[in-house]
Amino acid sequence: MKDSGADPGSAPDIRNISEVRREAREISSVVLDVIDLKGEVSKPGPGVSPCGDKGSDKFYTVHHPWSVTGVSVEDMKKAMERLRKNLPGKGWKIVSYGPDASPSKSLELVADSTKKKFSISIRLLDRTKRANPASLKALISADLTSACFQVPKGKAVDEY
Template sequence: MTDTNKDPGYTPEAREISEVKQEATGLSGEILRAIGLQGEVSKPGPGVAVCGEENADRFYTIHHPWSLTGVPIGDMKKAMTRLKEELPKNGWKIVSYGPDKSPSKSLELVADSTKRKFSVNIHLYDETVRAKTDGPKSKIYVDLISACFQVPKGKTVDQY
């Protein structure tokens, strides 16, 4: 999906920022339902980000990072497997699934929804190995980002 932004023949679709933010919120909810766990979900909602090297007054992406904590790591591992099975049923194409390239080899799932023009990168951070009583929490971290869009004619991006 992100390669689409680099394609010189690609013209980003014109869409209202509020519309794409609402879609991101809905997709995050869909992902959370597929995770299927009750825990603590971080609160910040989707935001506007620059679109590569494009004109920042006209072009934008929607970025919605969030995480889920407060759930046993074994349940989180099962949730990652469930995501791999459930996301394709909702129009997502799994691009990769397995250990990432970090020293900790965190489990990572990357998926694209070309129809909806979003990509998601989901990591399982297992902190049980080095956790202390007050230590870091294991979490599922979700990073949802849209393709590049442009504001409708006569409008400018003013929501950074």
Template sequence: MPDVRSISEARGGAREISSSVLDVIDLKGEISKPGPGVSPCGDKGAGKFYTIHHPWSVSGVPVEEMKKAMERLRKSLPGKGWKIVSYGPDASPSKSLELVADSTKKKFSISIRLLDRTKRANPGSLKALISVDLTSACFQVPKGKVVDGY
């Protein structure tokens, strides 16, 4: 049975986790602005169950600094309650460095990828960035409430 959490509580938890991850990344770059959003939870009742999804990124710093940030994440997240599920090249043709971790206590998963787009033959205006994708487990709204944030 999914945990019962208000949407504002779950969004606040996502912001807190993202802030903690950003502290570990410790880069003075450009941070994307969108906040945590609410999504349906699979085929469960749309008015009663939901997930939180918080994608964001850091760009505008040298790739070498981003590589150091990825290593800091790999070393620091376990001490913050995260279990590293995988760390290494992803399955994309560019073999981007990816870290995937789960927090069973907080009920969130995170995928962090270093996208070095500067290596492309024709990078154009594309920048290197660290892409963070934070997703919650399925939560249930408190009794008498409905999901209204889709």
């Protein structure tokens, strides 16, 4: 996803960090509803990161990684298919869906929301096929990332 979802030469949207973090939580909640699994969801919330080589005191992105474990791989495969079918109806454009480039060829879905200016990568990691499967669980791993935003005039990014 481009910095602002618009012309690459345009300035990023001006938004308060707390707004974008709240929106990231809301978006993740909607995606989790589509996944519709009764597993265990990781707890960390959205964090703030620098925005490439732009000034780190004024520009930022919000990054919200989370995962779901504790359900069968078959149920996770069905959840990935639900995502592929239902995210477009919720304002997402599916950019890619299929095996990723890893040696295990994990099923991956990548989608962009140009209206909300977020991108998400969701992978089904079937780690039970490894040498010691008893110690590893299968999981759906989501990585939600915002476009680049700028803090309002007179404010600075102080949340790294």
